[in-house]
Amino acid sequence: MAATLYSGRKPRQSHTAIRRTDMGVWPAERHPSRWDVEEANQVPSSDLTERFRSALLYGEDDDLVATALTFDLEDYALQDLPISQTGYTYPMILLSSLPKLPSDYDLSTISHSYAQIFEEHAFVKELGVGTLPVSARPPHLQLAIACVAAAISDPSVDGTEGSVAGDLFHAGLKLWIVILEVDNCEARNAKAILAALLLSTYGTLSPDLLIRMKTSALICNIVTMCRRLRLTDPALSAYTTLNITERDLAGKSSLLCYMLLVDTMHALQTNDIPKYSVDELAFTMPQSGHSFRTTYISILHGCDLPDDLSATEDALLLLTALLAHSLYLQKSFEAPFAVQTPRHCSPYRPLCLETEFTDRQATINAALNVWEARFIKTMSQDVLALYHFTRLQLLVPQISDLSSFAEQQLAGEIAPTFHDIPPEAVKLAWSVLANVEDSPTIHGKKLAIWLPVVLYLSALVVWRADSGDGKNEAPGGSFSEVPDEHKSPHSAWETPDPGFWTRNGYAIVRADEIGLGQSPGVLDTMSRDTSLAFAGVIEWAADQPWSSGKVGLLGISYYAGSQWRVAARRPRGLCAIVPWEGMSDYYRDRCRHGGILSNTFIDFWWNRQVLKNQYGRPGRAAKGWCPDTIEGSLDDDTLNKNCHDQTVENAQSRFLDDDYYATRDYNMADIEVPLLSVGNWGGILLHLRGNVEGFVNAGSTVKYLRFITGRHDLPFYTPECVELQKSFLDAFLKGDDPKGWSRNEQPLIEYRVRVGDVGFNDAAAEAVYPTRTAPDWPLPKTQYTKYYLTSSHKLTTSHDDAITSQGTASFEALGDLKHPQLLSFTSKPFDSEVEFTGHVVAHLNASVTAHEGAVGTPSDIDLFVTLRHLDSSGMEIHYTGTVGDPVPVTKGWLRCSLRAVDTSHPRHKPWLPYRTYRSSDQLPVKPGEVYGVDVELWPTNVVVLPGEKLVFEVSSGDTQGAGLFEHNHPVDRSTEKYAGVNHVHFGNGRENWVMMPVIPTSGK
Structure with missing residues (x-):
């Protein structure tokens, strides 16, 4: 490295040797045993005019103009920088000329902010840095202040994170070295020590290995400088001969305190011996007479x-x-x-x-x-x-x-x-x-770890796919409704709040998925690669020195769905999972309901919460989504190559044996850890089915199932739900189990009973729902009762009515949410209270015909079925859906070409038909032919009171209650294939029914 100062004439050459390595540049005589000599470069001569040197170091000459200041460094080429300004603004000019650095205004702001922090910090308060005007700060001190300020100041100031602070560190270090070479007396100036200490403070915390290495060498120099100043020996009184000002003397004890702490911080981080000792301190304590x-x-x-x-x-x-x-x-x-x-x-x-x-x-x-x-x-x-x-x-x-x-x-x-x-x-x-x-790196991502204040921590790991801090992602401003004890600067939607959980003895580990946030790689959510990476994070957390070796998983939605598949990989250290409203079957629960593409939610989630967080996507911070990628932005071609787009691949892949879905399949029986599966009765279009099926089919010997009500996001943070999570995790991660989770002393099943019309999206009103327990699922003594559909649109338990019913009931295809096409079958008012809890299945005899005069003929049928609840006046009773929207009791779907049922499969039950959804399972659908099909409705709970009714609805598309989860993809449900007239057939031995799970009084 060569550094040259020009003052209008070429300076005389000096022959002071400088040794150069990748650790930095140091005067050879200061470290005779630490560096190898590569070359000797020329440095600025010491005969620069006193006037110029004073202007450079202390800003004492406002009239001086320097033609250029050039550093021949790795990334910087600073040329034609005028020094003459009002006051001393040289550091501002230098900093604003470096790439990606804050503006003059921003730099002034963060410097002022840090100066205020300085004034509150007792170690350096006596140095008076906060009251020292910018014009009186030497450039190396100003750079050091800006460096640390950039690392800790308000993120709204442009460029205060990551590479900016690193650039400031390198620039400050190199300027510090050059200034000390220009003026050897500067090595005896306390401000030079303070500048180096500030740089070391940032360097100690930096994730950059090179910066930490340079910091280690810098601290050696600081210690040497302090010893040269004789500040460690109060018996000496030679300060006036060492060019130390009165201001420096006033702050010497604070300076040494600060130096000791920086040295200690660095030693702790690098696992090295401290370079300074408390035995050398014998001075007045700050603000104390002792x-x-x-x-x-x-x-x-x-x-x-x-x-x-x-x-x-x-x-x-x-x-x-x-x-x-x-x-x-x-x-x-x-x-x-x-x-x-x-x-x-x-x-x-x-x-x-x-x-x-x-x-x-x-x-x-x-x-x-x-x-x-x-x-x-x-x-x-x-x-x-x-x-x-x-x-x-x-x-x-x-x-x-x-x-x-x-x-x-x-x-x-x-x-x-x-x-x-x-x-x-x-x-x-x-x-x-x-x-x-x-912190370790997973696919290049430096993990953010929140370290709490208890010992040997159990870790709760969150595998992140969405963007931002989550406060702005919550629907309807729901973050404002979260209890205060679960709000902190680190809160994120649908995840456990670090503030609360670290207060209760856990470390929270959040990691960005591959291809998202700060994790490079190919974006491919829910794939095998992401599950493998997730397993690696879990094992890393278990191996940390602060960890008890026991790791748990906790989160809602995606942060729950990802738990099932990673638990099936049995990563070392995983001891418990709490999938809270989380799908377990990617194909059946989320993407293709009964084989029909649930496209609108996929589009919504992918474009709103995932794609904008892709690794390398430019402009993320500017748009308020999330921080920009540390390593820089990627071009559009690279972004496209690094992305498996859910909106495209779900549309292109139709069957479970297609490569896209096959790579996301796993065996639930491989899950062995204790689990607490929590489903929401209102999650009838996403997650609810997965919580039930995950619980039933997991191989765990200790597993529990809970059903709640309310919105998708808020119950997770309520005191009773948090206590549920905490007591379960305490049992398996801490061994603290007064409630007997590990001893199977808790009820296997606990569920809220939806009885009465309390409205929807009203947590206080829903609190009146009673809670019941059961020893198994499906509930013991369940009486599966068929409610028959008749051609007169009745829903009845009378088998005779079904036998005598004749004819067909028809409805148009394709219907949609805006133009529903449906049939309704209504029960008579109930004579007594009846509870339905469990699985529901419908059997329909369906056919399709073309519209009269149509050119083409339909070749498939999509059936949408809905169960609704009417009060005694005939008004529908709605329940709380995923985003607080009104939803019916439950829903179900089936694409008739995928009607084949594998009755030999162990998961097939009379109340739950099992389909493999393979391409080889596809069956023809011919116009005019009648097909008997079984349609799975998702598990549910409802109590029908005397005078109330049930309605069973059959439609050719989405109806009220679909909300965000519509099925209207123009290719998946093309008019060429599905448009026509759908029919339900009665008589001639054809029975249509809905089999309901009646819970007798003795079974409650």
């Missing part, structure tokens, strides 16, 4: 703290650093150096005498007792340090006293405070602790 050494001795020997130690955050953070260094003493003691030397004689070797190690180990518990007595009753900023204790224990569990203290005190006291939005003053430390260890 020296740190005095406080340190007092704490370790169990003495009470002085009353005037007001900066509790400072003291506790430094104590944490002390404990961290003690752990490294332990490491050193276990593998001691051949020659033991005092710390001040060897800056890279900790003092690790056996007696010191033993003394520290013996007094840690006493120190914790002091903190408990002093601070546990008045939680404030000292909460942060207690959090540090727990985080430290996660890293090094050998210290049992820490473990006991954290488990008993921290879980209940700290968590409720810390998982709210933390104060600005502690955001930086908070982010340090949340990123101490390197």
Whole structure:
């Protein structure tokens, strides 16, 4: 690297050697043993005019104009940058000229924001950075401030994440090096140390390995600079001879505190020994009249703290650093150096005498007792340090006293405070602790891990496919209706809230699916590849040092449906799943109801929540969808190649043995983990069937089935439902099982009973629904009762009426939601209360004929059936659907060319016909021929009271209640194939009926 400063004439060459590696550029004399020499480059001479140097470093000359400042670096070529501006704006010009950096205004904003944070942070408050005007900040300090600000400031400021902060780091580091080379005295300036510390703060947390490596070397330099300043020895009074200003002197103790913490943070993250030692600190504690050494001795020997130690955050953070260094003493003691030397004689070797190690180990518990007595009753900023204790224990569990203290005190006291939005003053430390260890990558994606404050955590994993934080994805603004305890900055729709669950002893792990979010690869939802990757995430979570090794799955909808298929792969560490309203059969439950394509929801979900989150799709952040891809955008051709479009492939694939569906099939019997399947009676077009079939067919020996009511999204967050989730997961992930889930002491089946007309989309009204339990599914003693259809449009239990009924009832095809074409069959008013709970199946004798004069002839029939409930006045009673819409009791579908039933299959039941939906199962449908077909309706529950009626509806397309889930694809339901007149035939031995699951009084 070469750096040249021009001031209108070519500078005289200097022969100072610089050694170059990919770790950065350092003066050769500073690291005689750390770098290999590649080449010697020329650096700016030291005879630049004092006027120019003062302008460059301190902005003292507003009239000076420099023609150019050029860095010959990897990615930067900064040319023709004028320096003469009102005040000192050179750093602004430099930064705004770098690629992808904030504007001058944005940079000023984030710098000011960070300055405010600085003022609240006791370690550097005395340095006065927040009150130091921009015009008085050297460029390396300004760059460092901007670097950290870019990493933590408001995401609404353009370019404050990822590569921008990284660019600022590299630019700041290189500028810092060049300035120190231009002016060797700058190495004795406290502002240079502060700039390096700020850069190190960001570099320590960076996911970029190169930045972390450079940071390690930078911290070595900082420690050396501090020792050169003699700030570590208060007995020396040579500060005035070392070019240290009065302002620097005022903040020296804060600067050293900050340096110690940065060094400790970096050591914890890199699993390396600290380069600085608490034994070198002997200075006045910030905002306190007592020296740190005095406080340190007092704490370790169990003495009470002085009353005037007001900066509790400072003291506790430094104590944490002390404990961290003690752990490294332990490491050193276990593998001691051949020659033991005092710390001040060897800056890279900790003092690790056996007696010191033993003394520290013996007094840690006493120190914790002091903190408990002093601070546990008045939680404030000292909460942060207690959090540090727990985080430290996660890293090094050998210290049992820490473990006991954290488990008993921290879980209940700290968590409720810390998982709210933390104060600005502690955001930086908070982010340090949340990123101490390197997160792994799954297909290039750095996983976001929310680390809570309890020990040996059980992990709840969420496999994400949709976009954004989810608050804007919820229908009807439902996030506002979520209880406050499940709202946090990290909330996402249909997933467990990290704020709540980490307070209760769990780590929440969210991972973007392959091809989505920040995970590169081919977007192919619900495929085998995504399930394999999901299994990898689960096993990773089980193997983490903070993990108990036990992983659970919890989520709604897609985050439930994905649980079934990954559980069938039996990943290591998976101990329980809670698929909450989640399909288990991709073909039958979601995509092709009875063989008919359910296209409108697929289009809605794919385009609204998935496709816009595809990896590499440009403009995501600008449109408010989700952050842009870190590695940059992809072109349209690449995006198309990397995407299996659900809207296209579901339309093109018609049968379960087509490649598209075959790659998504799996064996439910392979599921062995304990499971709690929760279905919603109102989910009659998506998920409900999957929750029942998943429960019935899973191979788990411990499994439970629950039925709820209400909207698709909100019940998941209600106190009673959260308690259900938590008690079940506690049983299998923590071994905490007072309710007996693991001992099969809970009822196998528990369901809400829909009785009476309470309206829809009203959780409070639906709360009156009673709850019943049962020992099995289908419910024992179920009486499957046939309600016969007659040519007079009656629905009756009289078999005689069915035998005597003659003729046909006809309806047009194709009907749709806007123009329904249907037949209705209505029961007489019920004489007594009757409960129906379970599976429903209908048998129809159907045919199709062409319209008179039509050119073509229809070759298939799509049957749509619906069960409705009328009150005593004849008005329909609606129930709450997926998005709060009014829905009937239940629905069913069948494409008659796929009417074949495999009666030999073990899953075939009289109340649940089993179809394989293979291409070889396709049967002909000829105009005028009558076909007896069995139509599956989805499981249901309803209580019909005296005077109320049931209505069975047969149609040729969607009718009221279809909502988002229409079946109207122009190719899948073409007029050429389906248009005509459909008929239901009565008489001549043909019976049409609906078989209903009646629950006798004795069976309730």
